[in-house]
Amino acid sequence: xxxxxxxxxQGSKNTAFVINDKAYSYAELGVLTRQYYHYLLQHTEIxxxxxxxxxxxxxxxxxxxxxxSNCGYVILNLNNPPERNNVIAQEAGLKHIxxxxxxxxxxxxxxxxxxxxxxxxxxxxxxxxxxxxxxxxAYILFTSGSTGKPKGVRITKQNLNAMLVAIRDIPIPxxxxxxxxxxxxxxxxxxxxxxxMPLCAGATVYTIDPAKIKYMDIARIMVxxxxxxxxxxxxxxxxxxxLLALLHLPSITTFIVGAEATAKSRLDxxxxxxxxxxxxxxxxxxxxxxCVMAYRLDANVDNELHNDLIPIGKPMPGVKHLIxxxxxxxxxxxxxxxxxxxxEQLTDxxxxxxxxxxxxxxxxxxxxxxxxFYATGDIVxxxxxxxxxxxxRKDRQVKIQGNRIELTEIEYHARxxxxxxxxxxxxxxxxxxxxxxxxxxxxxxKDTITQYLESHLPACMVPNDIINLKxxxxxxxxxxDMRKLYNExxxxxxxxxx
Amino acid sequence: xxxxxxxxxxxxxxxxxxxxxxxxxxxxTTAKDVKGWDSLSHMVIMTAIEKHFGIxxxxxxMVNLTDIGSMFDILQEKL
Numbered sequence: 118x119x120x121x122x123x124x125x126x127q128g129s130k131n132t133a134f135v136i137n138d139k140a141y142s143y144a145e146l147g148v149l150t151r152q153y154y155h156y157l158l159q160h161t162e163i164x165x166x167x168x169x170x171x172x173x174x175x176x177x178x179x180x181x182x183x184x185x186s187n188c189g190y191v192i193l194n195l196n197n198p199p200e201r202n203n204v205i206a207q208e209a210g211l212k213h214i215x216x217x218x219x220x221x222x223x224x225x226x227x228x229x230x231x232x233x234x235x236x237x238x239x240x241x242x243x244x245x246x247x248x249x250x251x252x253x254x255a256y257i258l259f260t261s262g263s264t265g266k267p268k269g270v271r272i273t274k275q276n277l278n279a280m281l282v283a284i285r286d287i288p289i290p291x292x293x294x295x296x297x298x299x300x301x302x303x304x305x306x307x308x309x310x311x312x313x314m315p316l317c318a319g320a321t322v323y324t325i326d327p328a329k330i331k332y333m334d335i336a337r338i339m340v341x342x343x344x345x346x347x348x349x350x351x352x353x354x355x356x357x358x359x360l361l362a363l364l365h366l367p368s369i370t371t372f373i374v375g376a377e378a379t380a381k382s383r384l385d386x387x388x389x390x391x392x393x394x395x396x397x398x399x400x401x402x403x404x405x406x407x408c409v410m411a412y413r414l415d416a417n418v419d420n421e422l423h424n425d426l427i428p429i430g431k432p433m434p435g436v437k438h439l440i441x442x443x444x445x446x447x448x449x450x451x452x453x454x455x456x457x458x459x460x461e462q463l464t465d466x467x468x469x470x471x472x473x474x475x476x477x478x479x480x481x482x483x484x485x486x487x488x489x490f491y492a493t494g495d496i497v498x499x500x501x502x503x504x505x506x507x508x509x510r511k512d513r514q515v516k517i518q519g520n521r522i523e524l525t526e527i528e529y530h531a532r533x534x535x536x537x538x539x540x541x542x543x544x545x546x547x548x549x550x551x552x553x554x555x556x557x558x559x560x561x562x563k564d565t566i567t568q569y570l571e572s573h574l575p576a577c578m579v580p581n582d583i584i585n586l587k588x589x590x591x592x593x594x595x596x597x598d599m600r601k602l603y604n605e606x607x608x609x610x611x612x613x614x615x
Numbered sequence: 616x617x618x619x620x621x622x623x624x625x626x627x628x629x630x631x632x633x634x635x636x637x638x639x640x641x642x643x644t645t646a647k648d649v650k651g652w653d654s655l656s657h658m659v660i661m662t663a664i665e666k667h668f669g670i671x672x673x674x675x676x677m678v679n680l681t682d683i684g685s686m687f688d689i690l691q692e693k694l
Contacts, residue, residue, distance in 0.1 A: 329681075330646050330657045337678035359658050363674040518654070549655060581655065 118281035118317045119184055119274065123246040125319040126150055131293055132321045134174055135342065141174045143319065149178035150185070155240045157186040165254055167206060167214030167229060170194045170303045172324050175217035175234045180303075181316060184277065185246050189254025191269075192303040195224045197575045201267065202226055205259050208269050208469050251275035257468060258306050260403055261522045261578065263512070265529035269468040270403045272309075279461035280406040281314055283433035287411050289371060289397060293319030296368075297346040300325050300335055300353070305519065306407045307376055311348055320346070332356040336364065343368035348399075350376045350519030354387050355548030364390045375399035375408065376519035378507055380425045381418060383548050400429035400507065403521070404477075404491045406462040409436045410505055421500055428504035429497070436460045437483050438505075439490060440497060446481065447498075453508055456497045457490035459483065464491070515543045517550045520577040527554065527570070527578055534569040535559045538589060540597065541580065544606050553606050554580035557589050584608075616694050618642070621687045628667050632660050642684030668694060 125131070126147030133146040157163065168179055168190050183190045191209045193202050206214075206226045214225050219233040255277040262268040291297070297315040299322050301307035315322045323342060325334040332353050338344065344366070351374050357364070372394035374384065379398050388396070401408035412430025421428050432438045440447040442454030457479070466474040480487045496508040513524045524541040531539035531554055538557040543550050556566065563583040570579045590601035616624075622640055630636045633651040638644070646652040652660060664686070665671055670693040672680075680686050 328645065328647055330654055332654055333657065333678055333680075336674070340674065340678060356654055356658075360674060360677070551655065 121317040135323045150181045151244045152240050153179045153182035156237045157188050165189045167191050167211045169216035169221045171217045173217050187249045187253040191257045198572050209257050261526050263523040263525040276406045286434040291318045295320035295346045296344045306403050310407045346371045348373035351379045352518045369394045373397045377516040404464045405458045423506040429507050450501050453498045456493045456495045459488045459490040530573045552580045554583045559585050632663050644683045
């Protein structure tokens with residue numbers, strides 16, 4: 118699939134990107150991509166390269182050049198705490214980083230060799246792309262880690278190609294006439310799908326401006342351009358709710374939700390705005406390359422809901438899947454267990470984390486041969502219609518506005534500053550998740566905790582509020598009573614902090 | 616209403632909604648410059664501004680706001 122991209126870069130006048138209302142043709146993207154691809158060919162020693170996250174054609178062209186080469190990328194968001202970027206760069210084994218902004222040289226991890234993209238020489242001679250090694254890294258994406266350290270998932274070109282082929286074969290059709298919304302941060306793997314799938318098809322990608330309130334810029338692009346193909350996290354629908362009565366979007370023919378559990382009641386609010394759209398729910402862990410299951414909403418959906426959640430659907434072509442409960446493979450309908458995923462989209466593991474690789478990737482029999490599977494931690498069952506249903510997590514991983522977060526990572530950092538107990542919780546209010554942190558008998562100022570967390574965690578992991586209690590409520594067995602703790606959310610806790 | 620007055624009154628609205636005054640509003644200020652002005656609080660702020668000035672933003676006006684100055688342009692047209 119990725120080998121389709123060079124065909125479009127050959128000089129197509131079709132628009133590849135619309136960025137901050139400026140259109141860039143495939144021919145323009147092609148010039149830059151060739152320039153950067155040539156640079157990577159000249160530096161074959163670079164197997165992995167950091168890219169500073171920016172919303173411009175240079176950054177997207179470099180990402181394109183990387184996936185067409187034998188190199189892989191790691192996105193660094195320089196708005197995140199420097200300490201976190203240092204850890205990510207070290208864990209990934211990065212030595213080089215590029216950026217479209219020369220000034221980034223002052224803020225990237227100091228041990229990285231910095232190259233400004235505008236210093237990469239232009240290519241004079243014609244240049245053709247050759248197929249990259251399928252085992253070479255496409256990207257390493259870092260997700261929240263339960264031990265206080267982000268964990269890096271390595272995805273190969275083969276993994277990425279397998280996912281793009283599976284999406285094509287479901288099929289969720291896309292063509293060069295499509296106008297596609299790309300709303301995901303580049304540190305989030307939804308961006309991989311929404312950049313490279315359109316580029317493989319020769320479609321147009323509309324990106325959002327990270328300097329703006331995300332859902333407002335999504336609404337702006339939706340009312341300004343006749344988008345046809347949209348993928349949003351469900352919480353965006355909730356945030357758009359006050360505007361939905363005014364949004365009429367008949368041009369949208371494919372509307373995808375995913376990266377969080379999707380409630381039918383939430384979808385109901387946007388359906389009148391997208392009367393011509395086929396609605397899809399995509400499910401998948403980063404470890405299996407963005408998405409592994411797909412469900413197309415149909416008239417039977419109301420008979421399949423689980424706690425108002427719509428199905429996550431059926432495995433995509435080539436995806437291997439098992440439900441395991443107490444070590445046994447479940448084949449019966451309606452029996453819950455943990456979802457295990459295998460197949461060509463599966464990562465070969467986390468970087469620098471043998472223990473986790475040993476624990477989270479296991480072998481099970483698949484049609485008579487041992488097959489490697491990833492234990493997703495997601496509890497599911499298969500319903501009588503053959504669709505998988507998501508029921509929750511077996512651990513304390515949560516999704517906030519689509520971001521995958523280990524609550525234990527927040528608690529780990531909170532304990533470093535408070536020295537006492539800390540418990541993070543998520544409250545869903547009108548379909549929008551808010552993050553709350555409880556601390557016990559903390560004598561300092563709440564702002565001190567917030568400032569510490571802001572200096573160690575990405576913004577999406579910093580709690581919306583901190584609740585300081587003299588003592589955590591306990592159950593009869595002396596465990597923290599999480600239900601009572603949850604009920605403290607929204608109470609006037611200023612009093613308790615005195 | 617002149618822009619200095621708009622600046623003063625908008626500042627007061629923001630202080631009330633965000634429950635802090637750790638910001639200095641200028642015409643170039645964007646949501647990202649003000650602590651607590653995020654996806655979760657944005658619509659609350661916009662509704663509070665509409666209520667305070669007794670106006671209603673259209674969808675097109677709302678989604679095309681770029682900074683405080685662009686909001687003042689609309690407010691001055693409506694007031």
